[in-house]
Amino acid sequence: MEIVISIAIGVMASAGVWLVLRPRTFQVLIGLALLSYAVNLFIFSVGSLFVAREPIARPGVAADLVNYTDPLPQSLVLTAIVIGFATTALFLVVLLALRGLSGGDHVDGQEEHP
């Protein structure tokens, strides 16, 4: 499972980096979204990767990492998702504003002159 998660993170991060470096605003936006997915998965994986283990304590089961998965990374991911979503939405608004003001979708507001 570690391999699958690592490949998923790697593919999303590399695609995200490539897109962020593109000159079109929408590509940058999608790149940022992909990067944030990769980072969220990464945070999720620093706890411990287990199948079918809960983060919430049940009565009668000793509260340690043998019986449960680490709850803290999950709450961190939740916070990071919310913040990332909000800032990406803000970026989208600015993107549209720039498009309206400049009439193009280049990140610098004007096409490069070769």
Add this chain to the structure above:
Amino acid sequence: MRALTEHLPNHLLVAPVLLPLATAALMLLLGEGRRGLKAMFNVLSTALGLAIAVYLLLSVAQRGAPAAFGVYLPGNWPVPFGIVLVADRLSALMAVLTGCVGLAALLFALARWQHAGVYFHVLFQLQLMGLYGAFLTADLFNLFVFFEVLLAASYGLLLHGGGGERVRAGLHYIAINLVASLLFLIGVAVLYGVTGTLNMADIAQKLPAVPASDRGLLHAGAAILAIAFLAKAGLWPLNFWLPQAYAAASAPAAAVFAILTKVGVYAVLRLWTLCFPADAGASAGFGGGVLVWGGIVTLAFGACGMLASQQLARLAGYSVIASSGTLVATIGFAAPALSGGALFYLASSTLAGCAMFLLVELLERARQVEVGPQQIDDGHHALPAFLDAEPPAGTNLDDNEEALTGRAIPAALVFLGVSFTVCAMVTAGLPPLSGFVAKLAMLSALLDLQAPAAWALFGLLILSGLCAAIALMRVGMRHFWTTQDRPSPRLRVIETLPIAALLAAAVTLVLQGDAMLTYARATAKSLQAPGLYIDAVMGARPRPRDAGSRP
């Protein structure tokens, strides 16, 4: 009631965060209009925040050197698990600077800029909340959250006023900061994976025990985290966004941004001194060389940029870069005497930077009287339609042609000239003002270090002062000398007041130089002994849950 007065000083530690939050929420409820009421709330809240910060500073400074920490547990959870707020000398100093800069920018904005957009006051309060929170928190993930709060507010403030130039600079600024935030998250996650905790003191405590097999991972995580902070601090080569963004921002927003780069510097200073002190075993001084040389290159870049820039606002942006380069370089030496001077420099350069950004607009306005009103930031759609537009300049100015040898100098020009000179002297570090005292303290500490990097920084500090002096003098000549019969600009008292107050604060730094330097040196000394901080945080106990004493 007795319990309340007894515990109030302790609870005041969380007030700088809660007060702006509550004010922002209240102002949101007020809706879009009612600017006068909102402005009053905003000024009251900001002034109260400054007063609380000053109180925190005084109460920390009063205590003896070893135990100068106020620790507060907002959720009353035991220490490594819950969030902790800590006010030590450094945090208190930064909080006071935040209050000063915030109040000055706000007063300046009351004249014109508050009318240029809808949610200015709300965004402003949230910006202050993020700043105070980032300076007071002692939890790594909480630091991330406050960083996001202050960044989200700064996006809004940067775009305040609208226009193509701002939107373009804002897009770059947001993209860069989003990527930096992602790096921040990766760094936090790696540190959590290695140490199993997010409390800064607990991380520092557990670092020496990290097994050698995890040491590489730990260093990678710390380096990624540092990149996020240094991008915000404006370290070369992560700072190409800065001059453009700061020049595009409206004057009050840019004035607040003068302290945003210092947040990155603060985070590096706090975490680096805490995690990698000289006695940290295999990790001792990790990355110190990068900080030193990165800071030196940044200082050189900032000095060259100041010389090269034509626009005054860009010049101010480069002076911010130069000051954060100086600070980052001095952090990397890990020498208490040097850090003491650097902290004094931090206070002085923040105040001067803020005043400079406010002055930029007034000077540009003075020029516009001559060249026409549409020149601010390359202005396609730049100047917003102010609700209380001033009467066109130049209408009542030709009536005092005198037959004497010269013309009387108008008061507005005198004010601009004097405050620009004072500001330039502080920025360039000329005697007798605070920039000079700070540079002198740093230079004399550098002489004792006897390292090649120290000599490089020594020479560059003097050279960058010269560059700044040349660049600012050129601007001063262009604005005040070469134009004989320029009509006087129209200034309002509310616009001149914050600039005068900021510069008066910089002068006070000199007059109280001894006390300030003592404070800065004590701060540096306690930063170099992270055991004190760790003991203070880890020794904090949650309050027992008996009914009587809970306020």
